[in-house]
Amino acid sequence: MQSPQVNKEPSTKALEDQLLEVNGLKTNFYIGKGKVVQAVDDVSFSIRKGETVALVGESGSGKSITSLSIIRLIPSPPGKIVEGSIRLEGKELLTLSEDEMCKVRGNDIGMIFQEPMTSLDPVFTIGNQIAESLMKHKKLKKSAAYKEAIELLKIVGFARAEEVIKEYPHQLSGGMRQRVMIAIAMSCNPKLLIADEPTTALDVTVQAQILNLMVEMKDKFQSSILLITHDMGVVAEVADRVLVMYGGQIVEEAPVRDLFIDTMHPYTTALLKSIPNIDVDLKRLDSILGTAPPAHDFPRGCRFAARCKHVMEKCLEENPTLVEIKPNHKVRCHLYEHQGGLYSE
Amino acid sequence: MAYIIRRIILLIVTMALVSLITFAVFQVMPGDPIRIMLGPDADEVQIETLTKKLGLDQPLHIQYFDWVGGLLTGDLGQSIRFSKPVSELVIDRLPVTISLTIMTLTLVVLVAIPLGIFVAKRKNKLSDVVFSSVTQLGMAIPSFWLGMLLILYLGMNFSFFSVSGYVPWSTSIVGALGALLLPAMTIAIPQIAVKFRYVRNAILEQLQLDYVRTVRSKGITEKFVMYKHVLRNSMIPILTIFGLITAEVVAGTIIVEQVFALPGIGQLLITSISYRDFPLVQGIVIYITFVVVFINFLVDILYSILDPRIRLS
Numbered sequence: 001m002q003s004p005q006v007n008k009e010p011s012t013k014a015l016e017d018q019l020l021e022v023n024g025l026k027t028n029f030y031i032g033k034g035k036v037v038q039a040v041d042d043v044s045f046s047i048r049k050g051e052t053v054a055l056v057g058e059s060g061s062g063k064s065i066t067s068l069s070i071i072r073l074i075p076s077p078p079g080k081i082v083e084g085s086i087r088l089e090g091k092e093l094l095t096l097s098e099d100e101m102c103k104v105r106g107n108d109i110g111m112i113f114q115e116p117m118t119s120l121d122p123v124f125t126i127g128n129q130i131a132e133s134l135m136k137h138k139k140l141k142k143s144a145a146y147k148e149a150i151e152l153l154k155i156v157g158f159a160r161a162e163e164v165i166k167e168y169p170h171q172l173s174g175g176m177r178q179r180v181m182i183a184i185a186m187s188c189n190p191k192l193l194i195a196d197e198p199t200t201a202l203d204v205t206v207q208a209q210i211l212n213l214m215v216e217m218k219d220k221f222q223s224s225i226l227l228i229t230h231d232m233g234v235v236a237e238v239a240d241r242v243l244v245m246y247g248g249q250i251v252e253e254a255p256v257r258d259l260f261i262d263t264m265h266p267y268t269t270a271l272l273k274s275i276p277n278i279d280v281d282l283k284r285l286d287s288i289l290g291t292a293p294p295a296h297d298f299p300r301g302c303r304f305a306a307r308c309k310h311v312m313e314k315c316l317e318e319n320p321t322l323v324e325i326k327p328n329h330k331v332r333c334h335l336y337e338h339q340g341g342l343y344s345e
Numbered sequence: 346m347a348y349i350i351r352r353i354i355l356l357i358v359t360m361a362l363v364s365l366i367t368f369a370v371f372q373v374m375p376g377d378p379i380r381i382m383l384g385p386d387a388d389e390v391q392i393e394t395l396t397k398k399l400g401l402d403q404p405l406h407i408q409y410f411d412w413v414g415g416l417l418t419g420d421l422g423q424s425i426r427f428s429k430p431v432s433e434l435v436i437d438r439l440p441v442t443i444s445l446t447i448m449t450l451t452l453v454v455l456v457a458i459p460l461g462i463f464v465a466k467r468k469n470k471l472s473d474v475v476f477s478s479v480t481q482l483g484m485a486i487p488s489f490w491l492g493m494l495l496i497l498y499l500g501m502n503f504s505f506f507s508v509s510g511y512v513p514w515s516t517s518i519v520g521a522l523g524a525l526l527l528p529a530m531t532i533a534i535p536q537i538a539v540k541f542r543y544v545r546n547a548i549l550e551q552l553q554l555d556y557v558r559t560v561r562s563k564g565i566t567e568k569f570v571m572y573k574h575v576l577r578n579s580m581i582p583i584l585t586i587f588g589l590i591t592a593e594v595v596a597g598t599i600i601v602e603q604v605f606a607l608p609g610i611g612q613l614l615i616t617s618i619s620y621r622d623f624p625l626v627q628g629i630v631i632y633i634t635f636v637v638v639f640i641n642f643l644v645d646i647l648y649s650i651l652d653p654r655i656r657l658s
Contacts, residue, residue: 073561099566106564113562118555121574123581123652133563168653184563 018089019191019224020047020070025084027062027069029295030077037295039065039079041248044322047192052218052225054235054256056271057245060292063228066245067194070226071105072096088192107137110185110223112214114197116177120169126153127165130184137188152183155220156213175206182213189221196228211238232275236260241328244268247292247303250322254329264331266308302334310335348649348656356642363634364416368409371627378623382425421628426620431628434613441511441609442598445532448525449594452533453540454587460537461544461583462571468549476541483538488597492531492604500527509606528605532597536590543586547579554578581652588644592637 027040040062047053055063068074069081086093088108113119120129130152131145153161156179169177185193199207215238218225235242242259244252252265263269270288290307293299301316314334322332379395396402400411421431467473500508505523512520552575560574599611617625649656
């Protein structure tokens, strides 16, 4: 468990160090009968160059929608980004035309998805699907693109890359397909790699390989990673900083070491407790009681209140704001409000 | 390759079964062809002579193998009504029906696929709803009536169209087009009205799939997403539907050839049935089933070209 860069560097590091800045992002889904699902509600965070940020939370917390909002691939309708700003190296992405956005996708931002079995087009060869990005963004000729595709396949660990480019997705295993996905995502040397649960659908042994490969690729291409996961084990292994999402909002943000040692939000505590630990003899695995509130009908107060062990009267009345309690450690919880926000120790 | 060989074997087995069923059906049909040929005044000696001459006194399995042997060498027997070889009669009429079938299929493909894409892109918008209601209309219109409407409104007003009869391609290409376009439209319009919905649904279904999101995440423009990836994947279900259409179109020609007085296989079939010309009916039925079976074979081969999962399994 290491988090080298983050703790060394002060949070007020110069702005040009920032790769991605998301500010006040709101993404709604209009599901008919006037119902509005606030899938992402006022989410702000940033990612520095070379940094790996994990976005964690259970299913339906809005983490995937946040990542799809960044590359503007929200299924629309019914989804719509209604507010906020997403800047990549200072360039606003939300006001780009669709054509300009196509030049960002796959080029500046690469993406890996959860389902390797269905994420590749079944009727085109692996080579074709890797070369497609290279021809589009690097303006390579077909033969040059295929040559480059072979190189990429070798980098992601295919010994017989020359044969694999002629093969079809159904001829590869899940782990191999995810390697292909990584090759596609990294093909144009993106500044940011978004990985949406990249190991969830894989065997445990393959999971570690894929994670290592991602980190390797990140270092090789000097990219940043936004890793979406619900697996705290994965977070501990690769992340520098962690964002915890609940009910479409960020409830805690901290450097990875801090999050594990000085957990603040009751939801994060519960999330960490639900990881099996070999040293603790438990009859049953801890789970978080209850379910998340429906996203089209959030309560007035704190969205976690109904499941929280420390719930107070105030929690039912008023949704807390995200406050920086210690340097780089923010939390959205009334429990910490008496600490008066910034740096009061 | 193994796939294609399997399909060829299947084609042969299907054709053998078709020939057996056709043969059996004509055995159990009421009416003695010999008596029909000779008329009510024939005496027993005449009947016996002709039965012997036509080989109908042989055991059934011998008759069947004789007939199949004839099929394989292109000899479909002798027509009773026309006193000509059946194969000659069929081949004479073939160009009309084949031209009509191909023209109809071309119209269906050229209109239904682009229309399906157009409507899929406008899912739930006004044009989608309007075109979808047209489907109901298309299904409800009987083809003989549609044919008459087309004759009335297009055929009578534009000299390009001929409303009756056939001009061979070798005589005049424009003439042939003019003679075939209205009948082709008559068969094609109801098909288009129904089938473009299938195209729309196939495309919308593909658009839901994960790989589309991957392609978009690569920065591929929506045009390429649609025409390279989605359309190519949709062609697999669409092809199935167009394989089925072919059988319906072949059946459609039978009626439409009557309406437009086209001297095709369909007209020949109706004539032969009304004259109890069994060898001719049998020959035409075999021909039609062969066309349908063969087109299904082609569809299977096309599948393997379109879908590597079939080709390589």
